[in-house]
Amino acid sequence: MLHTKIVDSKKEKILHSNAEKFIKDSKFGASIYFLGTVRNINDNKTVTGITYDSHDEMVIKSFEEIYNEADQKLNIKNKAVFIEHAKGYLNLGEISIIIAVACKHRDEAYILSRYIIEEIKKRSPIWKKEHYQNNEADWLKGNPIQYEKN
Numbered sequence: 001m002l003h004t005k006i007v008d009s010k011k012e013k014i015l016h017s018n019a020e021k022f023i024k025d026s027k028f029g030a031s032i033y034f035l036g037t038v039r040n041i042n043d044n045k046t047v048t049g050i051t052y053d054s055h056d057e058m059v060i061k062s063f064e065e066i067y068n069e070a071d072q073k074l075n076i077k078n079k080a081v082f083i084e085h086a087k088g089y090l091n092l093g094e095i096s097i098i099i100a101v102a103c104k105h106r107d108e109a110y111i112l113s114r115y116i117i118e119e120i121k122k123r124s125p126i127w128k129k130e131h132y133q134n135n136e137a138d139w140l141k142g143n144p145i146q147y148e149k150n
Contacts, residue, residue, distance in 0.1 A: 009088030019100035028102035030109040036097040046133035
């Protein structure tokens with residue numbers, strides 16, 4: 001079971017309650033919610049907000065591929081996954097991404113949730129522009145995962 005969506009911040013917000021409704025099922029014993037939010041400091045700069053842009057079709061395709069790969073790589077067949085990512089301007093504290101997973105057991109849920117966010121960071125065509133206190137802004141470069149094991 002998979003739900004994916006790019007959420008236009010001008011029209012709506014990412015809601016935890018939507019994720020909870022989607023993954024709620026008595027066959028699952030473990031649920032994990034990951035919320036990525038806009039923080040106020042990055043690289044010693046005071047951040048006032050972030051603009052996200054994405055290639056929507058390719059982002060959705062990447063989410064679907066990541067979900068399907070979990071079957072082969074992680075051997076987690078019975079799962080529910082809800083992924084939404086924001087597009088547009090977000091203020092401090094607003095949710096930029098939600099990943100909700102439900103599995104039979106907690107170890108599967110933790111592994112799957114971590115796998116999904118790390119793969120999204122590596123593969124999904126989503127860009128962010130940080131806005132700073134001094135009215136400057138920068139599009140950020142992608143960063144490799146610091147603790148990735150190969």
